[in-house]
Amino acid sequence: MRQEVRIGGFGGQGVIMTGIVIGKAASLFDGKNAVQTQSYGPEARGGASKTEVVISDEPIDYPKVQAPDIFIAMSQTALMKYKDDLKEEGILIIDPDLVNEDDIADFVADKKIKLFRAPATRTATDVIGLRVVANIVMMGAIVKATGVVSVEAAKEAILDSVPKGTEDKNIQAFEAGYGLIE
Amino acid sequence: MRQEVRIGGFGGQGVIMTGIVIGKAASLFDGKNAVQTQSYGPEARGGASKTEVVISDEPIDYPKVQAPDIFIAMSQTALMKYKDDLKEEGILIIDPDLVNEDDIADFVADKKIKLFRAPATRTATDVIGLRVVANIVMMGAIVKATGVVSVEAAKEAILDSVPKGTEDKNIQAFEAGYGLIE
Amino acid sequence: MVEERFVLGNEACALGAIAAGCRFFAGYPITPSTEIAENMSVLLPKNGGSFVQMEDEIASAGAIIGASWSGVKSMTATSGPGISLMQENIGYGVITETPIVIINVQRGSPSTGQPTMSSQSDMMQARWGSHGDYETIALSPSSVQEFFDFTIKAFNLAEEYRVPVLVMSDEVVGHMREKLIIPDSVDIVKRVRPELEEGEQYLPYDAPENGVTPMPAFGDGFNVHVTGLTHDKRGYPDTNDAETHTDLVERLCDKILKNKDKICSYKEEFCDDAEIVVVSYGSPYRSVLTAVKEAREEGIKVGSLKIDTPWPFPDEEISKLAENATDFIMPEMNLGQMVHELERVAGKDANVHLIGKIGGVLHTPEEILEKIKEVASKKED
Amino acid sequence: MVEERFVLGNEACALGAIAAGCRFFAGYPITPSTEIAENMSVLLPKNGGSFVQMEDEIASAGAIIGASWSGVKSMTATSGPGISLMQENIGYGVITETPIVIINVQRGSPSTGQPTMSSQSDMMQARWGSHGDYETIALSPSSVQEFFDFTIKAFNLAEEYRVPVLVMSDEVVGHMREKLIIPDSVDIVKRVRPELEEGEQYLPYDAPENGVTPMPAFGDGFNVHVTGLTHDKRGYPDTNDAETHTDLVERLCDKILKNKDKICSYKEEFCDDAEIVVVSYGSPYRSVLTAVKEAREEGIKVGSLKIDTPWPFPDEEISKLAENATDFIMPEMNLGQMVHELERVAGKDANVHLIGKIGGVLHTPEEILEKIKEVASKKED
Amino acid sequence: MNIIDSMLCKGCDICISVCPKDVYAKSKEVNSKDVYVPYPANQEACVKCGLCEISCPDQALYVDREVE
Amino acid sequence: MNIIDSMLCKGCDICISVCPKDVYAKSKEVNSKDVYVPYPANQEACVKCGLCEISCPDQALYVDREVE
Amino acid sequence: MAVKENPYKKYLREDRLPHIFCPGCGNGIVMNAFFKGLEGSDVDFDNVSMVSGIGCSSRIPGYVKCDSLHTTHGRALSFATGLKVGNPNQDVVVFTGDGDAASIGGNHLIHAARRNIDLTVICINNNIYGMTGGQISPTSPKGSFGTTAPYGSRDVPFDLASLVTAAGASYVARWTTAHPMQLAKAITKGLENKGFSFIEAVSQCPTYYGRKNKLKTPVLGMDYLKANSVTKRRSEKMSEEELIGKIIVGEFANRPHKELCDNEEDLVNENYDGGLAIKSAFWEEF
Amino acid sequence: MAVKENPYKKYLREDRLPHIFCPGCGNGIVMNAFFKGLEGSDVDFDNVSMVSGIGCSSRIPGYVKCDSLHTTHGRALSFATGLKVGNPNQDVVVFTGDGDAASIGGNHLIHAARRNIDLTVICINNNIYGMTGGQISPTSPKGSFGTTAPYGSRDVPFDLASLVTAAGASYVARWTTAHPMQLAKAITKGLENKGFSFIEAVSQCPTYYGRKNKLKTPVLGMDYLKANSVTKRRSEKMSEEELIGKIIVGEFANRPHKELCDNEEDLVNENYDGGLAIKSAFWEEF
Ligand SMILES: Cc1ncc(C[n+]2csc(CCOP(=O)(O)OP(=O)(O)O)c2C)c(N)n1
Ligand SMILES: Cc1ncc(C[n+]2csc(CCOP(=O)(O)OP(=O)(O)O)c2C)c(N)n1
Ligand code: SF4
Ligand code: SF4
Ligand code: SF4
Ligand code: SF4
Ligand code: SF4
């Protein structure tokens, strides 16, 4: 099965890294195939940041996301800019502290979107005490809400990606994120 | 009728200019067509210098000399280097002071070459008192010996080509050269 | 008053440029094109124009584009290595639709190769040398007179279509002297400023039907932004939008492709009943005519198509000839370049024969005649 | 030990270069190729090699040629404007028969164009971009793994034929991350010094049968003179002799043309009974396979020919396919470039259809499928 | 009142840093671009030197020089 | 005897000019390349300073340093 | 009544704002200093044409409401040479970056300086390639990090102002974004100098140079520039060691001499009585 | 017994003599000075590789019995950079001309100087483009004539030695063909300097520069060089006017500092224990 994931936020949130970690988890540790891409160019400057991952059991031919099954929005700008082609009944995960839910009420209803809220930034700051791990917190939420990658693969991919010495904090963050979704 | 002329000598003798003046005489003042070409590149450095002129009543298609009807050699090097493809019964004009006639005796005989001697450099120095007009002296000899261009056209072309103030000397040189050939 | 001179091809080119209204030349010496720069350095100050010897060919190409936007017609001239260096800025000239003329006096190549020998081996580079999709206009003179005439024509085409135009000459034509007839006046295409209706917003890249927008000079008050980035009708960069890019690049190509019939120029001789057509451009043409005439005398139905504008390639004319002709012969001073175009257009209907020749020496009439005879005799089999 | 990584295409390229034995990289940053330089700057010092950021792309191309003659395998990477600037030195690499690898991660063009968008619009430039006659070897990867593999292959071909080899990648492949499998050892072609019989005079350009002469390093004591001028078998300039030039340039071309069967690489899928063949190279291939499979499900006899080496173009294979196929479809991220080759080879026997697409977005499988269906339905008419 | 155009401000805080009179402070509200736009918390202190205006990279800042 | 290789000499006269001892003079005979090759007309004056050798652009000139 | 907007905004194409520069990028400050410098000079904004190469800094002319030529990387001065010689009546201002001017464009820079062509060149030196994502440039300080200097740069950087002085420019100055008023004044002088004027504006790139070199915020970047600047005069009393890592600010050259366009005009006047063929592409006849 | 031939001839490829240079061209003298300088240095001729661009002067390496790379116009230093960094054990000598080095190649020149790469560059400055037939070059004196300066050059020429000094070279000197012994000595120093060494050899081109500028014979050309040279020391006491048209000869810089290949080697040693991959293209394995 082919699954298309999109993550959007603003520069500095580690959005791209989340995409890479998901891709790595799927392709190196879950035995699937994955292609990760991201936005380049002026639009990627300062403001909005975006990454996309395609995951599949089969070899992946067309490598780009055409209409995501899953969209994670970590900022209001990203939410509004990138939401439109989310699939009917797709999954949308938002950081409720950074986006204005009112603006998407109709969208969610019309498209029968499965909406999840994961206050990743707040959790990172308050629970882990490290704002920069917000993306890993969100990773936990993504894994729980979507199951695109397994928990084990996710953890291995995180350990493979974060700086030495920060492993524990990151696993903690992942688990805190995992716990954010009921 | 197509006539092919080649002139060779060493750098500084004004060989190229002679070619240009002949071409000019034919095309601008004799109402014929002419194409003048010359050697470029390393071989044109310091040492040997060469120019070729094709003259014809018809439009000239192929612009290069394939086998000259007329060859004027103003140095030994040029003579030996460029003589070989002179046509049977072609005209060869040499400056006898600058070339070694012995070296071409066989050649002249075998090919039934019409050989003319024009001591242009000596004439320029001794008669005109200006070494640099040796090429114009030779021009006179060429016109007399070959008739490729008319005397009038030759003179007009010379006047059109030489620096202001030197016209008289050059015409004198031309005539001296004309007189060198019986 | 008509004037007659006996001049070098390269000098004729410079005289043509001046006659066409060229008043800026930037260049860097290189054999066998150098005499063009040298003549321009003499002529321009005498005609109110400027000559700048730049530090290299990249700068030369840049300077003439800058000069064109200042409102003067401009040109550079180079050969082999120099034209390779200009490729980036040629692409810039294309995308910014800057009228400029670039002379390439072709020499033996690749690399430094044979600086003083002739060739036609940059013909495909003229079409494909810069990165990206684009179309080219290129003219190839075969005589001193044509070098003068085609240089003027190049300026006119550059202005008419707002494109860089290449004159693809070669060492033979550049370095020979012939009679040049300079008419007392020549037809030149002058540049026309945009005209705005009252209150109309100025859109410097909003092209009319023919794809060519009028062009102001810097300082005319239009405040135009000129960029090598993909840009919208306002001239503003818009680099991530597929449609903007497609519209722009297709229009740039269509300016030339859709006006092919107006741009293409060629000369047919003995073609009416020709079963064999010798197609040539540039200096080899000189040997073609002799060969064709001689072959005709021997009863071979052969004609000559002499192409003035190798780019855009005259597809239509060739197709028409291919209705009668069974064989095309193309002499080129390369290992086969424009012959690819000939094959593309005529290959389905006729046999295409290349006479490729490198090393710097022009094809002789005999070589071409021989090929004509060979092809004719095969036909008889 | 086989290693698996999840990396960017551009990083895979750098890893491939290291695996192939590349120990010198000179480059100048340009989107979307920059990550190759960045990765080489990290990797080279860890492997005994050197990374030099040069002042521009001209210098980069020059430096890798210099380095190659010093005896190390060398590479540069660039895009669009940068590759245009390298054209002169690429020609120098060709005539001096210097093994080097040049990566072009293609972007939207012409000119500065769309720096962050994808394209395949430098394919013809790869063949014709430098002045003069020459032949090219170019590879086009369609995946991260292929970018690694083809970079190694590029080094091997460069050494085997003593030529500059281009890897014509594109932004899609350069900028996506996929799993890369790094084998514990790769086959590499090592350079071999000339071996002289006793008393034999050393002729650095006296080529054996296959046209490729062994190559010493500077400092090995062979006292070789390397020049971009036309040179004789001793390597000495001989620029006015037609024969020397013809021999040299023809040999340079023949090295590639006569070894086509060894150089060309491609992959056929579903071609055995194919009436329609989709021919692709580089990233569009990714959409081709999906489309072909779907069309097959709908009963259309369509196959895929995926070309790894657009240059030299696999004439023979295409001709073979054209015996059965009536139609060829070629998706390209340009306005039609390699399709000219396809037309040249297959055009007489089959219909050739281009799906040209510019603007930076990859063809979707749907677009290709649609074309397949359209062609299939026309065939039924 | 000195005015900051919240459509243009990118929240770099340079104005806060360069003002010799500490006129500006960061606001608590983000604008539509996720930016915390400064405001003249200490307007009275402004001596109209213009340093903030010339140092604002986004031409977002206006110093009110009118005499009220 | 200082020797001038007439196969190499191009007749530039630099040796004549640079020699502090006026050793060289122009010969009256042209060589095969139309060049008047100098000769050491004044060999005895030579102090073996080597200036002519290093100044001969064509590596045509040899200064005899052997003690006879 | 004047509009209540930033005083430099009126020079900009409003339909393109906000510009693409990252938050706190020094480019915007240099733009302001340029407008201020222009206002202080005898140059009329309506007579200004701008030229640039490629880079973040080179994007500036595209935002200014005047004729502008955004050219190829490193080549701005070549284009500007043609533009200016073609019509010397314009005031031509070139914006460029350290990579654009000093790396790929170094040759055009020294040649334009040698010819002393009447251009005002504002080089925004942020010690990095911003546009392409943070590679080192020929002005990156020894020991600084960039994406292509993962182990720290080992090269000695160019002293651009000195190099351009040695190449022959008639006016040369260097200031930083932390000295906007002085920068503006230098630009005024540059605009008024009839000859080649080179103003180096050392600037912060928080996004790339900052991120790699512990100057992550714009404010840290500007504070660094301020703290490490020494005036030319003071620097002359300092030893080479003391000067390591310092930014010497002030005027490096101010020695007017004949410039290229004047030379060209002389040539025309000596050989022709019709004067310069300005905008002749639009003429009816020749 | 030694052969009775010119002492510098043994370094040359005899099968290529006589070389293509015009009678009396300074190129041959600079070649001799190079061989003499080499003999006086600690460098072994067998360890020398040569590189050049395009021009008459750039033809020199092709005549020398060693490995040589005759590259593209202006780019010699780029090629030399790769050649030297690829195998720092070689002594790499670059021959170039004023056009090659300072016109089209100016950028590579200042960058090579900045990197202080260990090359010895001998620039034969004949103030003209010889190979292409006498066009002016960036070093042509103001007022001199060339085929592209029919009315006399109006530009101020580069002072190459000073420019290269400003760019960062560690050894810089200038002499003329009329000072062959001093030139040889400077070349010795340049060869021994571990860093970028630039030796400018001002030279005569009788064929083109001479013909256009009343210095038709080689001897006139050399006499002119001799008469118009002033030593660096003396020049420092002369006014700018007095120096017009003068050739300042002597040493311009001699300040050794860390060079590029050493920096590269440091990086390898810090990150790898296998040492530099010299001639690795020939290795069996990696
Ligand atoms: C020929 C060419 N090479 C490389 C590039 C890629 N490129 C674009 S901008 C740039 C560097 C810009 O640096 P700088 O001039 O310092 O500008 P900044 O972005 O730092 O302001 C490079 C290398 C290009 N556009 N063209
Ligand atoms: C890219 C390129 N442009 C131009 C030329 C033509 N060209 C060859 S040598 C030369 C000038 C050489 O001048 P210089 O370096 O001073 O050498 P000289 O001949 O005076 O010794 C030029 C312009 C070339 N070969 N390549
Ligand atoms: S004008 Fe000066 S004092 Fe007033 S806010 Fe701005 S910087 Fe502060
Ligand atoms: S300086 Fe300008 S952009 Fe920066 S925070 Fe202040 S108002 Fe906003
Ligand atoms: S060695 Fe000295 S003295 Fe003897 S001939 Fe030569 S220059 Fe004259
Ligand atoms: S210096 Fe050499 S080449 Fe010149 S005349 Fe003397 S021997 Fe002959
Ligand atoms: S990348 Fe750097 S230079 Fe470019 S806009 Fe951002 S901060 Fe400015």
Ligand code: SF4
């Ligand atoms: S043209 Fe000048 S530089 Fe070239 S070889 Fe002749 S004299 Fe020497």
Ligand SMILES: [Mg+2]
């Ligand atoms: Mg920068």
Ligand SMILES: [Mg+2]
């Ligand atoms: Mg020179």
